[in-house]
Amino acid sequence: MKAPNPNKPTVTAQDVARLAGVSRAVVSRALSNNGSVSPQSRARVEAAARQLGYQVNFLAQGLNRQRSQLIGVVVARLTDPFRSTLVNALLSAIQARGYQALVTEITDEQETGLSLRRFTQFRVSGVVVTSGQPPESIVRECIEHHIPVVGINRAQSGPSMDVVCSDNQAGAMLAASQLCAAGCQSFIWLNYQGSTWAGRVRGEAFRHALTVQGIAPEYLRELQAPQDGYEGGFLAAQHSNLLRPQATTGIFCANALLACGFLDSMRQQGKNAPTDFHLIGFDNTPQTAWESYQLTTIHQQVDELAAKALDCLRERARHPERAAQVIPVAVELVHRRTSPCVTEQTDTL
Amino acid sequence: MKAPNPNKPTVTAQDVARLAGVSRAVVSRALSNNGSVSPQSRARVEAAARQLGYQVNFLAQGLNRQRSQLIGVVVARLTDPFRSTLVNALLSAIQARGYQALVTEITDEQETGLSLRRFTQFRVSGVVVTSGQPPESIVRECIEHHIPVVGINRAQSGPSMDVVCSDNQAGAMLAASQLCAAGCQSFIWLNYQGSTWAGRVRGEAFRHALTVQGIAPEYLRELQAPQDGYEGGFLAAQHSNLLRPQATTGIFCANALLACGFLDSMRQQGKNAPTDFHLIGFDNTPQTAWESYQLTTIHQQVDELAAKALDCLRERARHPERAAQVIPVAVELVHRRTSPCVTEQTDTL
DNA sequence: TTGAAAGCGATACCAT
DNA sequence: ATGGTATCGCTTTCAA
Numbered sequence: 149m150k151a152p153n154p155n156k157p158t159v160t161a162q163d164v165a166r167l168a169g170v171s172r173a174v175v176s177r178a179l180s181n182n183g184s185v186s187p188q189s190r191a192r193v194e195a196a197a198r199q200l201g202y203q204v205n206f207l208a209q210g211l212n213r214q215r216s217q218l219i220g221v222v223v224a225r226l227t228d229p230f231r232s233t234l235v236n237a238l239l240s241a242i243q244a245r246g247y248q249a250l251v252t253e254i255t256d257e258q259e260t261g262l263s264l265r266r267f268t269q270f271r272v273s274g275v276v277v278t279s280g281q282p283p284e285s286i287v288r289e290c291i292e293h294h295i296p297v298v299g300i301n302r303a304q305s306g307p308s309m310d311v312v313c314s315d316n317q318a319g320a321m322l323a324a325s326q327l328c329a330a331g332c333q334s335f336i337w338l339n340y341q342g343s344t345w346a347g348r349v350r351g352e353a354f355r356h357a358l359t360v361q362g363i364a365p366e367y368l369r370e371l372q373a374p375q376d377g378y379e380g381g382f383l384a385a386q387h388s389n390l391l392r393p394q395a396t397t398g399i400f401c402a403n404a405l406l407a408c409g410f411l412d413s414m415r416q417q418g419k420n421a422p423t424d425f426h427l428i429g430f431d432n433t434p435q436t437a438w439e440s441y442q443l444t445t446i447h448q449q450v451d452e453l454a455a456k457a458l459d460c461l462r463e464r465a466r467h468p469e470r471a472a473q474v475i476p477v478a479v480e481l482v483h484r485r486t487s488p489c490v491t492e493q494t495d496t497l
Numbered sequence: 498m499k500a501p502n503p504n505k506p507t508v509t510a511q512d513v514a515r516l517a518g519v520s521r522a523v524v525s526r527a528l529s530n531n532g533s534v535s536p537q538s539r540a541r542v543e544a545a546a547r548q549l550g551y552q553v554n555f556l557a558q559g560l561n562r563q564r565s566q567l568i569g570v571v572v573a574r575l576t577d578p579f580r581s582t583l584v585n586a587l588l589s590a591i592q593a594r595g596y597q598a599l600v601t602e603i604t605d606e607q608e609t610g611l612s613l614r615r616f617t618q619f620r621v622s623g624v625v626v627t628s629g630q631p632p633e634s635i636v637r638e639c640i641e642h643h644i645p646v647v648g649i650n651r652a653q654s655g656p657s658m659d660v661v662c663s664d665n666q667a668g669a670m671l672a673a674s675q676l677c678a679a680g681c682q683s684f685i686w687l688n689y690q691g692s693t694w695a696g697r698v699r700g701e702a703f704r705h706a707l708t709v710q711g712i713a714p715e716y717l718r719e720l721q722a723p724q725d726g727y728e729g730g731f732l733a734a735q736h737s738n739l740l741r742p743q744a745t746t747g748i749f750c751a752n753a754l755l756a757c758g759f760l761d762s763m764r765q766q767g768k769n770a771p772t773d774f775h776l777i778g779f780d781n782t783p784q785t786a787w788e789s790y791q792l793t794t795i796h797q798q799v800d801e802l803a804a805k806a807l808d809c810l811r812e813r814a815r816h817p818e819r820a821a822q823v824i825p826v827a828v829e830l831v832h833r834r835t836s837p838c839v840t841e842q843t844d845t846l
Numbered sequence: 847t848t849g850a851a852a853g854c855g856a857t858a859c860c861a862t
Numbered sequence: 863a864t865g866g867t868a869t870c871g872c873t874t875t876c877a878a
Contacts (some may be wrong), residue, residue: 156641176873183874186847206618207565208871211556211854214507218599226588227783232581239575248615250567251600253588266597269555292505378787412788419855434576438727439761440789463878478792520865525857532858535863557855560870620856 159200168196179204210271215294219461220267224254224279227432228377230404230448234278236298237454242328245458247273255281261286262470268293274461281305281345296464298457304472310464312475313454316346319446320353320374321360322481323400323428328361328442330426332398335363338410339402340373340380347402350430354400367395373406381409385417397425398487406430407443407490411486421486427486442485452477508549517545559620568596568810569616573603573628578782579753579797583627583649586803594807595624603629610635617642622774623810630654630694645813647806652694652819659813661805661824665695666774668795669702671830672711672749672777675793677710678839681747684712687759688751689722689729699779703749714747716744717819722755730758734766745835746774753780756792760835771837777836791834801826 161175163209168175170189177183178193185193196202210216219242226232235251242249250272252263260280265274270483275290277299284306290297290306299311327335336395337354339347351370358368371388373380401407407429411421421427429436432447456475483489510524517524519538526532527542532543545551559565568591575581584600591598599621600610609629616624617639624639626648633655639646640657648660676684686703688696700719707717720737722729730750750756756778760770770776778785781796805824813819832838 158642158871161873162871172872173849173851173874174847177848180873184847189847199543203614203618205560205620205871207556207560207620208854209873211554211560211856211869212873214854226575226581226585227578229576229578232575232578236575236602239600240604243602248619249600251588251598253592255583255589265552269552270597271554271556293507376501378783382788408787418790434727435784438757439731439765502848507855510857511855513859522858522865523863526864529857532863538863554855557870560872561855561857563870636868 150302159202164196164202168192172429216271217247218250218272220272221249221251221275222263230431234450237450241454241458276457296461297459301346307472310460310473314448314479315476316349317353319479321357324357327398333395334397335368336371336399338371342378370388378409381406382413385413387409399427401429404429404433406434426487444484444487445482447480447482508551513545513551517541565620566596567599567621569621569624570598570600571612579780580768583799586799590803590807625806644812647809650695656821659809659822661827663797664825665698666702668828670706673706673710676747681775682744683746684717685720687720687746689725726754727758729760730755732760734762748776750778751781753778753785775836793833793836794831796829796831
């Protein structure tokens with residue numbers, strides 16, 4: 149058998165039942181508010197539970213219910229400020245709803261599937277994918293086990309996964325309008341090689357938004373950073389000769405880190421925003437608000453993303469068959485120094 | 498009873514046993530490499546398991562073993578770059594050792610205890626506290642349930658919790674030496690009101706280190722930011738008249754965010770490092786390396802902190818009775834622009 | 847309302 | 863080496 153716990157033996161529902169003078173069943177019902185229990189029994193159970201310091205064994209509970217109070221979260225490179233902000237919001241939302249977060253870090257898109265598998269082994273109540281693209285087959289496995297999967301800011305992975313996504317189109321449009329209103333006549337889209345899906349979508353949307361603004365395609369240049377992050381943006385600015393002398397250039401970046409790196413590198417070259425060019429980033433991470441950057445940026449409402457993602461899980465748990473949805477979340481343009489708010493002054497005359 | 502799964506019924510060890518023509522017991526042994534199994538049986542079990550796509554139910558496994566493959570992590574404000582870096586390292590280390598991370602975010606020191614309780618309900622294999630101070634009583638509860646608890650960068654919470662801690666004394670000494678060698682004659686210690694334990698220790702150690710360097714106490718001033726973070730540092734610099742005209746001031750900050758905010762605010766006032774003052778931060782977060790800051794800083798080896806924390810859990814699981822330890826992790830001075838490396842030139846003459 | 851009992855799925859002991 | 867079986871702790875059905 150098992151070695152008896154030499155210290156404090158675990159308190160079980162059985163112990164509570166004994167002390168309260170009722171059966172395990174009553175204890176279970178009383179404590180989980182399921183089924184009917186007389187007020188007196190309930191009181192006695194609660195008293196006994198408190199007295200013994202009883203705590204439900206979630207493993208046993210989950211085993212029986214075939215579902216744990218766990219929600220799986222997949223994330224990559226938590227050191228990226230936007231990701232940590234998002235995960236922070238997710239943790240809050242998850243706990244606010246009475247769940248616990250099971251977090252796995254992936255270093256490679258491939259690992260997403262493995263993470264999902266491990267989540268199912270814990271019978272999680274749902275999965276939130278914030279990085280990586282899970283193979284449709286594995287998502288289906290989850291669905292078959294009645295485990296809803298939702299992605300944040302990613303492409304739909306087949307017809308089984310819901311997605312909550314910041315409105316990249318609107319963001320690109322806001323950026324394009326702002327840059328045009330600010331008088332830019334030449335444009336650059338900055339992204340990195342092997343960008344995420346969201347980054348690519350933003351680029352496409354920016355191109356489209358410029359067209360809508362009446363900008364001819366030849367006035368948009370694409371700049372590929374050799375890598376992601378601050379360093380990528382920094383290098384991108386070094387390795388290219390950006391500015392046409394005649395026209396103010398408006399630059400839109402796939403994310404905040406790229407924008408910060410780009411800006412620093414440009415400054416090192418003696419060029420600054422908004423005098424020499426305009427710059428708008430995506431994400432509105434804390435650093436973009438710092439005095440040294442004051443970056444105009446597209447703000448993502450992370451709390452909203454998190455909340456909608458969890459709502460989505462709940463909904464899908466109820467209606468497993470319903471078609472997968474894409475739920476948009478509004479974005480906002482935050483005016484800061486690298487492309488200041490344009491007042492109506494041009495219309496004054 | 499339970500509603501039968503309408504889709505794919507869960508594959509259990511029983512199913513594998515049936516297909517392999519052996520008993521559940523053999524399946525368990527074969528798959529967990531426990532007990533003895535004939536090579537042939539093993540092969541058949543493995544084949545059957547693969548064929549059926551069998552996955553162990555961790556809930557059942559944990560219930561039986563009285564221990565899950567979970568490790569609890571307590572963290573606050575994940576948006577702080579140092580915290581997210583540390584948690585990132587912890588996640589990697591946890592997964593590298595075959596565990597899964599159960600993460601709880603606390604917004605208040607008080608919640609630490611509640612988090613630990615919930616961890617025990619999942620029969621976690623260990624707990625890592627990176628924020629907050631768990632009440633000694635609850636830590637003891639954990640220990641009594643054979644759940645080791647380790648803190649990172651915090652005070653020992655009674656005799657039951659091990660602690661892994663960056664060497665704040667050494668860090669302060671490195672900072673003091675550097676500032677002195679750079680010619681500073683007047684010093685400021687910048688921290689925020691209600692600082693963490695680590696911050697306070699660094700302050701004390703800095704004071705001591707200056708004494709060792711032969712600096713009289715009256716040349717050290719303490720500056721209290723009204724809050725933590727970038728904003729706190731920014732405000733601290735605004736609300737105080739820092740520099741004596743005669744002597745170069747050396748400033749040491751409790752953390753990186755304070756330092757960045759402080760630096761930006763000083764610049765706004767027309768003062769910059771290292772010309773007008775010297776500045777050294779703690780943590781070496783990614784942003785301190787950015788071109789706009791290039792902050793000289795004390796580097797914490799997060800991977801080392803994470804690795805030692807997990808080693809510690811393992812050790813304590815083996816020896817529950819052993820006295821609690823404090824395990825130091827070395828820090829390094831990273832020379833950057835706000836207090837550049839001092840060459841031997843002063844000795845040349 | 848209540849309690850007895852049948853699981854949930856896996857593990858480890860013990861006898862074979 | 864193998865299989866039967868008790869057990870981990872809780873939930874839920876079912877009959878009383």
